[in-house]
Amino acid sequence: MRKIINKPEDFVDETVDGIIAAYGDKLKLLNNDRRIILSAYPKKEGKVGIVTAGGSGHLPLFLGYVGQGMLDGCAVGNVFASPSSQKMADMIRACDAGKGVLCLFGNYGGDVMNFEMARELVEFDDIKTTTALGRDDAASAPKENADKRRGVAGIVFAYKIAGAAADKLLSLEEVTAITQKALDNTRSLGVALSPCILPEVGKPTFNINDDEIEIGMGIHGEKGIEVRKMISADEVAQIALDRITADMDISGGDEVSVLINGLGGTPLEEQFIVYRKVFSLLKDRGVTVVMPHIGEFATSMEMLGLSVSVIKLDSQLKELLKAPALTPFYTNLNR
Amino acid sequence: MRKIINKPEDFVDETVDGIIAAYGDKLKLLNNDRRIILSAYPKKEGKVGIVTAGGSGHLPLFLGYVGQGMLDGCAVGNVFASPSSQKMADMIRACDAGKGVLCLFGNYGGDVMNFEMARELVEFDDIKTTTALGRDDAASAPKENADKRRGVAGIVFAYKIAGAAADKLLSLEEVTAITQKALDNTRSLGVALSPCILPEVGKPTFNINDDEIEIGMGIHGEKGIEVRKMISADEVAQIALDRITADMDISGGDEVSVLINGLGGTPLEEQFIVYRKVFSLLKDRGVTVVMPHIGEFATSMEMLGLSVSVIKLDSQLKELLKAPALTPFYTNLNR
Numbered sequence: 125m126r127k128i129i130n131k132p133e134d135f136v137d138e139t140v141d142g143i144i145a146a147y148g149d150k151l152k153l154l155n156n157d158r159r160i161i162l163s164a165y166p167k168k169e170g171k172v173g174i175v176t177a178g179g180s181g182h183l184p185l186f187l188g189y190v191g192q193g194m195l196d197g198c199a200v201g202n203v204f205a206s207p208s209s210q211k212m213a214d215m216i217r218a219c220d221a222g223k224g225v226l227c228l229f230g231n232y233g234g235d236v237m238n239f240e241m242a243r244e245l246v247e248f249d250d251i252k253t254t255t256a257l258g259r260d261d262a263a264s265a266p267k268e269n270a271d272k273r274r275g276v277a278g279i280v281f282a283y284k285i286a287g288a289a290a291d292k293l294l295s296l297e298e299v300t301a302i303t304q305k306a307l308d309n310t311r312s313l314g315v316a317l318s319p320c321i322l323p324e325v326g327k328p329t330f331n332i333n334d335d336e337i338e339i340g341m342g343i344h345g346e347k348g349i350e351v352r353k354m355i356s357a358d359e360v361a362q363i364a365l366d367r368i369t370a371d372m373d374i375s376g377g378d379e380v381s382v383l384i385n386g387l388g389g390t391p392l393e394e395q396f397i398v399y400r401k402v403f404s405l406l407k408d409r410g411v412t413v414v415m416p417h418i419g420e421f422a423t424s425m426e427m428l429g430l431s432v433s434v435i436k437l438d439s440q441l442k443e444l445l446k447a448p449a450l451t452p453f454y455t456n457l458n459r
Numbered sequence: 460m461r462k463i464i465n466k467p468e469d470f471v472d473e474t475v476d477g478i479i480a481a482y483g484d485k486l487k488l489l490n491n492d493r494r495i496i497l498s499a500y501p502k503k504e505g506k507v508g509i510v511t512a513g514g515s516g517h518l519p520l521f522l523g524y525v526g527q528g529m530l531d532g533c534a535v536g537n538v539f540a541s542p543s544s545q546k547m548a549d550m551i552r553a554c555d556a557g558k559g560v561l562c563l564f565g566n567y568g569g570d571v572m573n574f575e576m577a578r579e580l581v582e583f584d585d586i587k588t589t590t591a592l593g594r595d596d597a598a599s600a601p602k603e604n605a606d607k608r609r610g611v612a613g614i615v616f617a618y619k620i621a622g623a624a625a626d627k628l629l630s631l632e633e634v635t636a637i638t639q640k641a642l643d644n645t646r647s648l649g650v651a652l653s654p655c656i657l658p659e660v661g662k663p664t665f666n667i668n669d670d671e672i673e674i675g676m677g678i679h680g681e682k683g684i685e686v687r688k689m690i691s692a693d694e695v696a697q698i699a700l701d702r703i704t705a706d707m708d709i710s711g712g713d714e715v716s717v718l719i720n721g722l723g724g725t726p727l728e729e730q731f732i733v734y735r736k737v738f739s740l741l742k743d744r745g746v747t748v749v750m751p752h753i754g755e756f757a758t759s760m761e762m763l764g765l766s767v768s769v770i771k772l773d774s775q776l777k778e779l780l781k782a783p784a785l786t787p788f789y790t791n792l793n794r
Binding site for chain 2: 125126127128129130135138139141142143145146150180181183184191315317318334337354356357358360388389390391392393394395396397398399400403404416418420423425426428429430450451452453454455457458459
């Protein structure tokens, strides 16, 4: 197995140990539990809590967005598996400052079910919670069934905007409404050139031929919409933008942000080559790009491929996107 | 070929176009030349210039360290090839503010030769220059021939420290001496699990078996010191530290910084698993780690593998390492 690991069953615990060894002044565990990460950054009093959860194997997603101006906590699951409702409930309790907690996470069955149970558990402690779901993957269901879509890298925009809204000391209802607007305005499309290997499995669970690319594949290797013979970077950009704009109107004069997300194995150079074309296609339409993000934001370990996400901005979303955020894995201070 | 690119011969130009499309307010081209990148960040008056150069295919190395508190300029070569002396000379001229320019780059034949010619060229313009060479790869030559060693990811520490020293408005001689001390105090060891593919070649130029790991491989696939059957993450950490400390004394009470560098294809999770062990081995020796760096700093496109770099700090180096730096690809504000 081409992985630099120890025992596969220790993969997640040892990853978290490494993260805490490196950033223990910025992130902390709740009661030494390696599956509950909390922000150790200074926090504003009376702020709504923003939390997430999800499986491991996607760094910097999910725990990488815990920090100043973004998330207050993250429950950590096994590789590609949801954490338990109990961990989520403990985390929500730790992140509530009396103003309630927004649970912001991707639309996957296990996470949805476990967060629902967790919210019921903390209701007994009189903690108010709301939910907002990342469903940006435009390839994962047709427009008519948009509520069935999966969440992918576009959720990073929502983390950013939710955190900034909470920092303004808005109410739980207001923060939730703004976050929902950000999610509604975000679409993504991913392409993959290779599978990834789960540490405890030791080999790829499916195969993509060397000369093929899968359009619309999910970040756990969920089936896409089409397998093609290899295409160029410019074609990838065109296909992604076609799919995104078929789903969400983007017209001349609009402002958007763009996130090019490497899936783990794809070089940064290729991500910039794709961004170049996305930028130029948007420019041709009279659309302005604000604060683009290019890099690895939501990975599938060593998977080759990338995704393109676009968020349509109004003045409120733009201001919140630009508000400073700082976590050990993310900042927008240099974007 | 498993790459998301257009024409292989456009790989570098299109990468730079994407970078300028994204960060054109922070980085700029000299006279629209895609091979000369200059900082567009506000700069202190009367500062010594710090420049570098090197081949493409290593993002964020080299141009990614151009920005505030680090480099003023970078000449960009073709994939794994040195840029010309003419480009270097143009860049040096653009980065001189009358106080001279430090040329800080890795010890590779082409870069050494071309910088030597470039320095001769700018001498006619009365620009004072000095040179400092990254030679941190402890596997690339025995200790007796340390001046023949290649530069790898450890040079990032030198970029950081040189930039901070220049920002203090120290003289060219002082900045050069401090940078040389940083370089002298840095050692690295890398391991690779796969080759990478040059865009214009289209296939790997060598092979590593699926169950093998090469110790000491360079970032262009230069031969290492040993090929082994696959070993664990903890063994990688141990081998790297053994090699580094055999070469440079690190004792109880010392302070160091550590940089774990993903070579492009290796997941961030694995980098943290290795960091965890490096941290614990150093702790066992009574050594304190200051501001660790974990992530991709010097890549070989999609190569699987990572390197471990250690810099031994005195109070001066520590202060300069911690001084804030901000480029589109790097910051230490969140470390």
